[in-house]
Amino acid sequence: MNSDAQVLLLPARTPDINGKTVYYLFSVRQVAEVLLNTMIQRVPFAPPYVQGVTGWCGRVLPVLCLERCLGLELLADRMPPRDVVVRSVVLEDGGQLEEHYAICRVGAAIRHMELPLDCEPGTVPDGVTDGSCLTAVYDMQASILMVVNLEKIINAYQRKKQPLSQEAAKGSGVFARPSLLWSAVQAEADNILVRG
Amino acid sequence: MPQLVLFHTGNIHFAIERDEISHIESPKDGFAIGLRRVQCQTVMHNGGAMDLIDLTATVNKDSQQSYPPGLKIIMLKSAPSLGLLAEKISGALDVDPQQMDVLPPVFAGKARAYFPRIVRLGDHLGLVIDAATLPELLPADPKVVEPCEVQG
Numbered sequence: 001m002n003s004d005a006q007v008l009l010l011p012a013r014t015p016d017i018n019g020k021t022v023y024y025l026f027s028v029r030q031v032a033e034v035l036l037n038t039m040i041q042r043v044p045f046a047p048p049y050v051q052g053v054t055g056w057c058g059r060v061l062p063v064l065c066l067e068r069c070l071g072l073e074l075l076a077d078r079m080p081p082r083d084v085v086v087r088s089v090v091l092e093d094g095g096q097l098e099e100h101y102a103i104c105r106v107g108a109a110i111r112h113m114e115l116p117l118d119c120e121p122g123t124v125p126d127g128v129t130d131g132s133c134l135t136a137v138y139d140m141q142a143s144i145l146m147v148v149n150l151e152k153i154i155n156a157y158q159r160k161k162q163p164l165s166q167e168a169a170k171g172s173g174v175f176a177r178p179s180l181l182w183s184a185v186q187a188e189a190d191n192i193l194v195r196g
Numbered sequence: 197m198p199q200l201v202l203f204h205t206g207n208i209h210f211a212i213e214r215d216e217i218s219h220i221e222s223p224k225d226g227f228a229i230g231l232r233r234v235q236c237q238t239v240m241h242n243g244g245a246m247d248l249i250d251l252t253a254t255v256n257k258d259s260q261q262s263y264p265p266g267l268k269i270i271m272l273k274s275a276p277s278l279g280l281l282a283e284k285i286s287g288a289l290d291v292d293p294q295q296m297d298v299l300p301p302v303f304a305g306k307a308r309a310y311f312p313r314i315v316r317l318g319d320h321l322g323l324v325i326d327a328a329t330l331p332e333l334l335p336a337d338p339k340v341v342e343p344c345e346v347q348g
Binding site for chain 1: 316
């Protein structure tokens with residue numbers, strides 16, 4: 001099976017929105033590992049959406065709560081959690097591409113699907129207060145799929161040094177055409193320095 | 197190779213460079229009575245006022261638990277009237293620089309200022325405190341707190 005055409009739907013730990021289950025949509029290539037149980041070291045003065053840090057493969061990774069990042073209600077007891085190691089590439093000050101990893105705590109009922117998906121472009125779901133953290137939104141039958149802007153979320157410190165443009169910071173209400181679904185996910189994945 | 201003193205409070209592990217520490221005090225029994233789990237409070241200690249900092253107060257603000265016995269106070273060279281609260285001192289360790297990482301870039305502001313580095317210690321992590329920044333935790337307009345019935 002071609003990994004370029006596979007995606008993972010990671011359940012958001014939030015109540016259904018308008019009767020639809022909310023998922024985060026990631027390319028398989030963006031996901032490095034799914035962990036069952038992570039020991040988190042909390043960090044005082046961390047942003048509310050950062051639960052702490054943990055060690056993984058000799059690295060120190062932040063553990064993110066994407067629901068809090070987006071402003072969604074957190075329903076931690078909705079289902080057992082899983083910690084998903086995701087990666088993104090950011091442009092450092094020196095112009096070099098740097099691979100960054102983070103852990104996203106999501107629901108355990110992770111779905112593995114192959115593209116193309118039968119979905120339509122969607123709007124920013126009710127309850128999301130920071131649309132700039134999303135790259136795309138899709139409606140799929142009884143589900144809402146959100147593509148998160150990992151690069152922006154993971155790289156808050158550098159972003160603070162180089163503020164987002166007004167347009168980018170504003171976020172947008174309606175996202176890509178269905179035919180661009182793969183493009184949205186691929187755009188993230190293309191920036192990944194794939195190993196092996 | 198820097199030597200770090202490791203301690204924890206409120207289930208958070210910290211480390212601070214040995215050279216930054218003036219000395220570590222073991223207050224008498226009863227010192228914790230009357231202490232509140234707040235970021236900074238002024239207490240009478242050894243006949244003078246001391247600003248006592250609990251770095252974990254911001255993440256444990258819902259905790260109504262009192263402090264356990266055996267508290268330690270880490271006194272800093274750079275701020276003699278400032279004490280850092282430690283529930284337990286784990287020890288001192290010569291740390292290979294390769295065990296140190298910078299805080300991930302998702303952290304900005306105060307977290308990055310106070311804990312710019314992290315040390316990997318087996319299966320857990322320790323936040324390395326930048327002692328020079330700690331006085332910034334003190335309120336700009338300090339108010340005299342209710343007198344505490346504690347003595348060093």
